[in-house]
Amino acid sequence: xxxxxxxxxxxxxxxxxxxxxxxxFVEHMGRCVYTGIYEPGHPESDDNGFRQDVLKLVKELGAxxxxxxxxxxxxxxxxxxxxxxxxxxxxxxxxxxxTVESNAFGLHEFVDWSRQAGTEIMEAINLGTRGVDAARExxxxxxHPGGSYWSxxxxxxxxxxxxxxxxxxxxxxxxxxxxIGHKTAEExxxxxxxxxxxxxxxxxxxxxxxxxxxxxxxxxxxxWEQTVLTHTYDEVDYVSLHxxxxxxxxDAGSFLASAVxxxxxxxxxxxxxxxxxxxxxxKKHINLSFDEWNVWYQRGLDTExxxxxxxxxxxxxxxxxxxDKYNVTDAVVVGTLLNSLLxxxxxxxxxxxxxxxxxxxxxxxxxxxxxxxxxxxxPFARMAELAKGQxxxxxxxxxxxxxxxxxxxxxxxxxxxxxxxxxxxxLFFANRGLEEAAxxxxxxxxxxxxxxxxxxxxxxxxxxxxxxxxxxxKPNQVGLKPLEGAKASGSELxxxxxxxxxxxxxxxxxxx
Numbered sequence: 001x002x003x004x005x006x007x008x009x010x011x012x013x014x015x016x017x018x019x020x021x022x023x024x025f026v027e028h029m030g031r032c033v034y035t036g037i038y039e040p041g042h043p044e045s046d047d048n049g050f051r052q053d054v055l056k057l058v059k060e061l062g063a064x065x066x067x068x069x070x071x072x073x074x075x076x077x078x079x080x081x082x083x084x085x086x087x088x089x090x091x092x093x094x095x096x097x098x099t100v101e102s103n104a105f106g107l108h109e110f111v112d113w114s115r116q117a118g119t120e121i122m123e124a125i126n127l128g129t130r131g132v133d134a135a136r137e138x139x140x141x142x143x144h145p146g147g148s149y150w151s152x153x154x155x156x157x158x159x160x161x162x163x164x165x166x167x168x169x170x171x172x173x174x175x176x177x178x179x180i181g182h183k184t185a186e187e188x189x190x191x192x193x194x195x196x197x198x199x200x201x202x203x204x205x206x207x208x209x210x211x212x213x214x215x216x217x218x219x220x221x222x223x224w225e226q227t228v229l230t231h232t233y234d235e236v237d238y239v240s241l242h243x244x245x246x247x248x249x250x251d252a253g254s255f256l257a258s259a260v261x262x263x264x265x266x267x268x269x270x271x272x273x274x275x276x277x278x279x280x281x282x283k284k285h286i287n288l289s290f291d292e293w294n295v296w297y298q299r300g301l302d303t304e305x306x307x308x309x310x311x312x313x314x315x316x317x318x319x320x321x322x323x324d325k326y327n328v329t330d331a332v333v334v335g336t337l338l339n340s341l342l343x344x345x346x347x348x349x350x351x352x353x354x355x356x357x358x359x360x361x362x363x364x365x366x367x368x369x370x371x372x373x374x375x376x377x378x379p380f381a382r383m384a385e386l387a388k389g390q391x392x393x394x395x396x397x398x399x400x401x402x403x404x405x406x407x408x409x410x411x412x413x414x415x416x417x418x419x420x421x422x423x424x425x426x427l428f429f430a431n432r433g434l435e436e437a438a439x440x441x442x443x444x445x446x447x448x449x450x451x452x453x454x455x456x457x458x459x460x461x462x463x464x465x466x467x468x469x470x471x472x473x474k475p476n477q478v479g480l481k482p483l484e485g486a487k488a489s490g491s492e493l494x495x496x497x498x499x500x501x502x503x504x505x506x507x508x509x510x511x512x
Contacts, residue, residue: 002438004398004412008425010446014391015346017417020167022384023122023352024063025292026110027071029097029359030305030321035367036357037113038105042368049105050113053371057363058117058356061377062384065120067169067291067352068110072096074172075128075180079138082106083157095180097321098311107142111163120167122209122291122352127171127191128181136198139168143203167207167350169291170195170232173214173242175224185224189231196235209238209289209350216243216265222272229276229286238289238350241269244296244360245333252329252466253403256432259336259413260406266290266344289350293337295330295376296322296360324360326374327467328460328478328500335379335430335458335502339415342383342428345391353380364472372475378458379428382480382504386426386454389419401433412438412497424453425507431497434466442493447509449493455486459501466500480504 026032035042037058040049069077073096081090081103089103114121123142125135137150142163144151151162173179174188183191188211196208210232213221225239243265247255266288273286304313305320313319326334334353341351357363362377398410413430425447431438458480460466470477483503486495497503 002399002411002433002436004396004410004414004438005441005443006414007395007443007445008392008416010418012393013418014343014393017342017387017389017391018345018349020065020120020350021341021345021348022062022380023065023067023291023350024061024356025067025071025352025354026069026356027354027359028069028073028077028094028101029071029355030323031318031358032355032361033105034318036365038109039367048109048112050116051365051371054357054363054365055117057371057373058119061362061381063117063119063356064384065122065167065350065352066114066117066356067122067124070096070124070172072172072179074124074126077126078130079107079126079134083108083141083153093315097307098315099319100315100317102317108157108159111159121163121165122167122169122350123165124169124172125195127174127188127195128179131191132195132198135195136202139199139202139206143206166205167209168199169209169211169240170236171211174211175218175220176214185220185227189228192228193231193235196232200235207238208236209240209291210236212239212241212269214242216261216268222268225269225272226276229273230280233276233280233282233286236286238287239269239273241265241288241290242292243290244292244294244298245337246295246297247329251404252434253401254405255329256333256336257403257406257409258333259340260409262293262337262340263344266340266348270347285347287349288344288347290341290348291350291352292354293351294354294360295324295326295333297324322360323358323364325469326376327469328375328458328464329466331375331379331458331478332430332432332500332502334376335428336413336432338379338383339413339428339430342387342391342415342417366472370472370475372470372472373479374470375458375478378480379502382456383428386504386506387417387428389417389421392416392418399438412440423508423510425509427493427505427507429497429503429505431499431501433499435499437499438497440493440495440497444491444493444509447491449488449490449507449509451508452486452488452505453508454504454506455483455495456480457483457498457501457503459498
């Protein structure tokens with residue numbers, strides 16, 4: 001049995017929980033849009049073609065802001081292709097994922113879908129093959145009230161009122177040689193600066209995200225952020241981060257410690273942004289938008305849905321692409337990544353799990369078939385539901401375990417929030433131990449614990465193993481169930497976490 005002692009104090013907080021931390025991502029890639037959120041003729045689809053079974057799960061997931069339409073896709077995308085009558089929209093070759101884009105679903109459809117879903121829009125613009133002119137024109141089309149060419153065209157196309165999109169990404173992963181229109185940091189920094197200025201001339205109230213590094217292992221990481229922010233610091237509000245993790249060669253220990261890299265990535269970007277702030281004598285702080293993150297099995301698989309095999313198959317519309325099936329281990333890792341994001345919520349103000357449906361997603365759907373929750377759905381949904389109020393700064397003394405990539409790592413990973421309005425504390429735990437349960441002792445300073453309101457755990461099922469997944473025929477093999485034995489009274493909470501598990505405990509407390 002391993003052990004962890006955690007101390008929290010009412011007076012030691014990190015900041016308010018950013019609601020945009022629980023974002024997701026819809027890209028024109030594979031079956032995320034087509035047969036994912038949009039499938040005309042499906043028994044569960046409405047008159048717009050929006051799958052209501054998927055929408056129900058999106059609402060349960062609790063996604064607050066959705067990034068759209070890419071991703072690598074956006075760097076070759078003409079946004080004008082997705083407006084106006086469908087019969088007049090052109091089909092285009094998408095070089096990013098080697099597919100044919102019909103443009104049956106575009107900006108208007110996404111705005112209408114987002115309103116049904118109750119989610120904010122985070123629109124990405126093409127700074128790969130396009131530039132300043134297209135950037136300012138889409139803002140005019142989306143946000144100007146009327147009386148100009150693009151705003152009047154929006155009204156003609158069925159939306160008299162502005163879309164009022166306030167959150168915009170200035171391109172996608174422009175540091176990556178794989179990106180259509182890849183640029184150096186100097187080239188991108190200058191283009192992003194001028195695009196941002198032109199966009200703000202149209203709507204001064206928008207918020208802008210500059211492209212940071214595609215991952216912390218990029219050879220230009222750090223130098224890229226420094227150069228880009230030197231150009232754009234006064235024009236943007238956020239800089240982006242992207243990270244994906246997978247288990248390599250059966251090294252579960254390193255995989256389960258992936259959030260150590262997330263912590264490093266976030267803290268390094270904060271340091272770089274603050275160095276640019278100091279050197280440029282800027283007053284504001286640049287915050288972070290972690291607008292792509294997830295588990296993604298990019299290597300070690302050679303299935304038909306991998307991008308290189310999709311390319312070999314020739315040009316097709318919405319083929320299956322990276323439809324990873326998530327297991328118990330993946331769900332625990334996702335829980336730790338969420339913990340890392342929450343612990344850095346004073347500077348990470350936006351985060352988008354990539355993607356929403358089918359493509360490396362918490363929700364899976366079949367064409368003309370059902371939709372169901374993947375294992376990674378559950379930590380995200382519970383944290384989105386319960387993490388409200390103030391983020392608590394924790395002192396954690398946990399037993400360690402050795403892993404090849406990160407060395408000694410805490411067996412127990414945790415984050416917590418305090419909602420003064422409701423008088424509730426929410427604690428989110430992960431036990432990285434593959435074999436041993438973990439006893440947890442939480443000291444609550446400045447609080448008087450009255451009741452355990454909720455104690456739930458996701459663990460290896462009795463008739464399964466750490467690779468167990470949810471399927472169409474068995475959609476509930478892995479999910480949340482009661483965590484037995486969690487007890488709280490006065491200034492202490494005690495619980496036992498099963499081996500390889502993610503858990504949430506919600507307490508009703510009274511301030512001393």
